Amino acid sequence: MLLNIGKRILQALVVLIGVALLIFIMLRIVPxxxxxxxxxxxxNPEAIERMTAELGxxxxxxxQFYTYITGALRGDFGxxxxxxxxxxxxxxxxxxxxxxxxxxxxVVAWLIGIVCGIIAAIKENSLLDRLFMGFSLFGVSMPVFxxxxxxxxxxxxxxxxxxxxxxxxxxxxxxxxIALGWNSAGSIARLTRSTLVEVLQEDYIDTARAKGxxxxxxxxxxxxxxSMLPVITMMAVQLSSxxxxxxxxxxxxxxxxxGRLAVDAxxxxxxxxxxxxxxxxxxxxxxxxLVADCLYSVxxxxxxxxx
Amino acid sequence: xxxxxxxxxxxxxTSFFSEKGEVKAxxxxxxxxxxxxxxxxxxxxxxxxxxxxxxxxxxxxxxxxIVGGEILLEGRDLAPLxxxxxxxxxxxxxxxxxxxxxxxxxxxxPVGKQVQEAILQHRKISREEAKKKVLHMLExxxxxxxxxxxxxxxxxxxxxxxxxxxIAMAMIxxxxxxxxxxxxxxxxxTVEAQILELLRELRDTIGTSIILISHNLGVIAQLCDYVYxxxxxxxxxxxxxxxxxxxxxxxxxxxxxxxxxxxxxxDEKLSTIPGAVPNLLRLPQGCRFAPRCPMAxxxxxxxxxxxxxVGEGHLARCPYARR
Numbered sequence: 001m002l003l004n005i006g007k008r009i010l011q012a013l014v015v016l017i018g019v020a021l022l023i024f025i026m027l028r029i030v031p032x033x034x035x036x037x038x039x040x041x042x043x044n045p046e047a048i049e050r051m052t053a054e055l056g057x058x059x060x061x062x063x064q065f066y067t068y069i070t071g072a073l074r075g076d077f078g079x080x081x082x083x084x085x086x087x088x089x090x091x092x093x094x095x096x097x098x099x100x101x102x103x104x105x106x107v108v109a110w111l112i113g114i115v116c117g118i119i120a121a122i123k124e125n126s127l128l129d130r131l132f133m134g135f136s137l138f139g140v141s142m143p144v145f146x147x148x149x150x151x152x153x154x155x156x157x158x159x160x161x162x163x164x165x166x167x168x169x170x171x172x173x174x175x176x177x178i179a180l181g182w183n184s185a186g187s188i189a190r191l192t193r194s195t196l197v198e199v200l201q202e203d204y205i206d207t208a209r210a211k212g213x214x215x216x217x218x219x220x221x222x223x224x225x226x227s228m229l230p231v232i233t234m235m236a237v238q239l240s241s242x243x244x245x246x247x248x249x250x251x252x253x254x255x256x257x258x259g260r261l262a263v264d265a266x267x268x269x270x271x272x273x274x275x276x277x278x279x280x281x282x283x284x285x286x287x288x289x290l291v292a293d294c295l296y297s298v299x300x301x302x303x304x305x306x307x
Numbered sequence: 308x309x310x311x312x313x314x315x316x317x318x319x320x321t322s323f324f325s326e327k328g329e330v331k332a333x334x335x336x337x338x339x340x341x342x343x344x345x346x347x348x349x350x351x352x353x354x355x356x357x358x359x360x361x362x363x364x365x366x367x368x369x370x371x372x373i374v375g376g377e378i379l380l381e382g383r384d385l386a387p388l389x390x391x392x393x394x395x396x397x398x399x400x401x402x403x404x405x406x407x408x409x410x411x412x413x414x415x416x417p418v419g420k421q422v423q424e425a426i427l428q429h430r431k432i433s434r435e436e437a438k439k440k441v442l443h444m445l446e447x448x449x450x451x452x453x454x455x456x457x458x459x460x461x462x463x464x465x466x467x468x469x470x471x472x473x474i475a476m477a478m479i480x481x482x483x484x485x486x487x488x489x490x491x492x493x494x495x496x497t498v499e500a501q502i503l504e505l506l507r508e509l510r511d512t513i514g515t516s517i518i519l520i521s522h523n524l525g526v527i528a529q530l531c532d533y534v535y536x537x538x539x540x541x542x543x544x545x546x547x548x549x550x551x552x553x554x555x556x557x558x559x560x561x562x563x564x565x566x567x568x569x570x571x572x573x574d575e576k577l578s579t580i581p582g583a584v585p586n587l588l589r590l591p592q593g594c595r596f597a598p599r600c601p602m603a604x605x606x607x608x609x610x611x612x613x614x615x616x617v618g619e620g621h622l623a624r625c626p627y628a629r630r
Contacts, residue, residue: 202410203405203410204410204411204413207405207411208424210397210402211398211424211425212395212396212399212425212428212429213424213428214394215390221416221424222413225413226413226415299415300414301415302460302462
């Protein structure tokens with residue numbers, strides 16, 4: 001097991017370096033010049049040249065990449081072109097906000113999603129089931145910006161319960177968390193329902209009932225554990241994508257998170273900052289999958305056996 | 308009420324209400340399981356034998372429903388009982404083992420825990436005590452190194468071992484009745500013989516009555532005291548096991564035996580019963596076996612025959628039953 005995890009971490013590192021290389025290449029082949037964007041179109045050509053040399057952009061590509069990677073491995077992702085501070089400190093500032101938002105969105109999504117999914121599965125084909133599944137379809141298909149704006153309109157503008165934007169205290173996270181979690185709740189509810197309905201048809205459910213287990217016991221002890229396996233994978237992947245920044249949600253609610261940082265980096269052609277945020281997202285997604293795999297092998301003995 | 312009868316099923320009818328109409332899976336089935344005996348239910352797949360078993364346990368899947376009859380467990384009728392009352396009886400007084408030992412155990416729970424769950428469900432004892440009983444039971448059903456197997460997951464055990472675990476789980480509360488639904492169908496022949504022997508031993512030592520469901524006449528002959536042959540949801544013949552094999556009376560039973568004998572003799576052409584089991588949605592008006600019966604006459608097709616006496620404890624649902 002430990003050996004396996006070690007192997008996976010090494011693999012993840014290779015993937016990360018590969019992704020870094022890809023980002024590096026892509027950001028250099030997109031049209032436009034970061035230096036010109038930074039200094040203005042009418043800047044003095046000598047000044048541009050000086051700046052290029054200062055940032056090391058005149059060196060061959062592989063030297064630039066080597067410098068970047070060795071720096072990144074030490075935790076140094078370069079200096080932001082536009083803000084002139086180190087990328088790592090910018091990320092360190094923005095990340096806590098994103099973590100707060102992601103965790104609260106995840107809690108909303110998972111609580112609502114799992115509870116609704118379980119109820120829908122137990123009451124299969126009932127009115128409640130149809131109601132929940134209809135709602136979850138809403139959740140899956142409604143874009144975040146729409147939910148966000150509807151919430152803002154009613155709960156912040158009309159009722160005045162929350163601030164329209166910005167996060168001065170925990171209340172600032174309520175609306176963004178619902179807007180962001182809404183979507184995940186829908187997919188979690190649907191997956192929970194479908195796997196649970198399937199598991200409830202299994203023979204070992206009959207065995208459990210034949211032992212004299214009551215309905216709730218059968219569901220909690222036997223069915224849920226089996227049906228949660230795919231749901232947990234989905235949850236881990238969702239969490240990692242939530243953590244890597246919710247661009248739209250953070251923008252609408254003016255939260256200084258990773259998503260906002262990435263958007264600013266794109267509009268300002270701030271290559272080091274953009275590289276940093278993308279690399280962070282990639283690392284989080286890989287980490288999320290790794291955690292999902294580990295959890296899976298804890299919960300399912302058949303996977304453990306395969307080690 | 309006869310004291311010596313563990314289970315008495317009277318006119319049990321179970322139907323499935325599908326969109327196309329009512330499917331009478333079990334139609335006025337009556338039988339008795341005397342105390343300490345092994346009673347066989349035999350018939351082709353789809354004849355209603357598993358549905359009879361599930362009706363007794365009240366483990367029918369939607370849209371199945373018991374529509375009539377009584378299920379008397381030592382005189383107490385189970386048919387009107389709700390889920391709560393049934394959960395006190397299941398596992399404690401009637402236990403059941405299923406056909407597929409591969410899928411009948413929860414894949415993510417160690418097998419020992421699953422057996423332990425059965426006893427903790429019905430006895431107020433500590434976990435340690437329950438574990439001791441489980442280990443003892445695993446030993447009784449012939450599992451070597453019970454301490455080690457206790458912690459195994461189902462996928463780490465062979466089919467035969469899993470079925471032994473299922474039997475241990477069913478027998479741990481020493482139920483009055485064990486329903487074994489095709490317990491050996493998924494196993495190979497040598498393991499089958501061992502499992503059947505184990506069932507017989509348990510009947511002798513613990514005194515549990517057994518309903519053995521099988522499509523295999525050989526299995527029935529080996530183990531049962533009394534046999535009910537089912538066809539299209541009805542009992543078509545019932546007799547003590549020796550009487551049935553010596554003197555099969557219903558044309559369907561004779562057809563079944565002929566095909567087994569012809570298989571034994573190694574005939575070039577296997578003797579079979581022509582035709583197929585009737586669609587339960589569109590049953591023939593008269594005798595349900597008439598369309599496949601070599602002896603069927605006009606009156607057979609018109610009015611359904613009743614069970615009538617052929618010999619001592621021997622009934623058959625056929626006016627032409629050979630006496």
